[in-house]
Amino acid sequence: MIQMAPLIRADLEGLDARDALAPLRERFTLPEGILYLDGNSLGALPKATAARVAQVIEAEWGKDLIKGWRQHGWMALPSRVGEKIARLVGAEPGQVVAVDTTSINLFKLLAAALRLKPGRKTILSEAGNFPTDLYIAQGLAELLGSGYRLRLVEKDEILDAIDGDVAVVSLTHVDFKTAEIHDMAGITAHAQAKGALMLWDLCHSAGAVPVALDRCRADLAVGCGYKYLNGGPGAPAFLYVARRLQEALEQPLTGWLGHADPFAFEPHYRPAAGIARTVCSTPSVLGLAALECGVDAMLAADFAALNAKSTALTELFIRLIEERCSTFGFTLASPREAVRRGSQVSLRHRDGYAIVQALIARGVIGDFRAPDYMRFGFAPVYLRYVDVWDAVEHLRRVMAEAAWQRAEFQSRAAVT
């Protein structure tokens, strides 16, 4: 994309000037003096959010009170926001709802998967999966007893480990530490050929990398609203169930809003038709209103262009690290090949924790994951090419000046 002589900042100003996606940045509030490379952990604030949430509070709840449930479509929010997220993850309508949390949705769908595959007792995952995914599977297996188990293998052992006892393979599409992308189509096909269901966690994918759930014939998926979907801290999550599985799907969190007729107040649960049976409780109206603003900001963009920019930003970061920080002992933990990498670059360094703290002190917000991963997320909706230059320049100075050796950056007491 760029000439091969060492880059200078002006090159990147040129890229920004020609960037058709640049106006998207105006949809977000970004604090002065901050280079925010942590949208993979908590997305930035869309400018529309504050006014929309204020409207829900003051004009809807405040003025119409209980009538808001119908008058303002609150009851339909899980479905309405879910359908919008569906467009970001390659799902036809009627298969996604925005509801509850990633962990809770995972519990619902893993439990449902085990019931769809009677006789099979294993949930298969990888040892490096995001911990909550493992904890939830452990909690479910322990609750069920009777030989149900979570089996953990290394990334390169997954395909071989899918045997006749595996009911469901549960993987995170983009690795939270390294941003490595799993081959969704290939692993899904392999799992299904072995008689297992395939569940994808899209926490680090939705809004960040191309996802084609339907085309890959995924069975089940969950994902997060507060990372690349910019829904705000603790935003509701989402889940996907392929249409072909929905009528047989029995999930155990059978709350009243997943009932076929919630306001009939029948004493016995009858699941709603279709994806609605995965809803459990009264929806979080404030949370869903904020999430919808974040999703709308993503839908305003051409998604192919967004993915191309995401790749360009991470490529650029890696190239600049190679050109300008090659002597500081960083190891690239993310795949060098762009197509195998999410919208994040991870570097490993023995002193990664202190380096991240020193960067934060300079206004460059990345994060650290034990034992030695420095994570830098590149949300293409609000980051510029010059931001990548400036972040690398801050990192170069931190290293050149050995700033990270100062005592205040060494203390682990401040770990987030």
Place this chain on the structure above:
Amino acid sequence: MIQMAPLIRADLEGLDARDALAPLRERFTLPEGILYLDGNSLGALPKATAARVAQVIEAEWGKDLIKGWRQHGWMALPSRVGEKIARLVGAEPGQVVAVDTTSINLFKLLAAALRLKPGRKTILSEAGNFPTDLYIAQGLAELLGSGYRLRLVEKDEILDAIDGDVAVVSLTHVDFKTAEIHDMAGITAHAQAKGALMLWDLCHSAGAVPVALDRCRADLAVGCGYKYLNGGPGAPAFLYVARRLQEALEQPLTGWLGHADPFAFEPHYRPAAGIARTVCSTPSVLGLAALECGVDAMLAADFAALNAKSTALTELFIRLIEERCSTFGFTLASPREAVRRGSQVSLRHRDGYAIVQALIARGVIGDFRAPDYMRFGFAPVYLRYVDVWDAVEHLRRVMAEAAWQRAEFQSRAAVT
């Protein structure tokens, strides 16, 4: 409290003028021309909420982004708001968190209760319990199989039904249809004497009637944030686990934020100490910030005075119905004895649905529950004595003019 001659509106103006709690009403936004008797379904909007949520969005999330988790105490919200709710339900510190939804919290605690009582296979509840409580118990029993079951009995059969197979008795403290209050201390003691655990659903109690979880030696409880706690539509819920049970408690929704050390990212779940192990996911920051405003409004009141006013309002409503609406065929479905009645009065009438619609058209917001219950909630924080008079007067006119017979009030299409 009042002279025995038939009341006139001026009597009630006098009560309002002397009401020490009257200033509390100023903490709420109440739309002009509306008599809101549905705080038992969705509480009114505290005036503090909009500004507080705007602050979280703009000043916390918008300015500090990921740093908000520590800088603004977001991670501590489940505990901070939980401790405030604890004061409303008679719980010493360290036993309540505000988190997830009522249904999900119920699932956690029912599953935990079954594990605490191995060998016992029955969840006992009453047929008239709020449906989501029954659905969740059914969902859990079906998931577990192996003879686990939900057994439903009538209200007057509960005590006798607690046999050696009952692991947990799950009841809603204040009946959602009739506002009848269960004897928390008596049933709890009886259940425990029979070797069962006692779980109370406080959805229609918290913020509405005196609750003394610790003094009644309750084991477990759940409750709702969007009714009398005024947390807003779909607000987070809460749960209580008596301290003596916490270290043995194993709940199955073992998400990362219930882990002993979430940011160590260990592959195996280790429960956090104490009540924190009942937290599952990243907390809903917007939802909890709004809920905290609602709870703060309740904590601003003297709770004994609040309960006395709640009783006085429902007494007054019943008396005025008797004095002014005795010829219209209403049956009182709530207990006549104040101490056995929550902060709500239910009337039964064959045409209850249409009558409620006709009242709503006049700005009197109650609600309807099949087959023939008209529910009127009396939130003492924002209702006046004259509001009760005016509501009854509207009802009297609807009945006297047979307004409810008009076609637009008969259609069931509009049921909420």
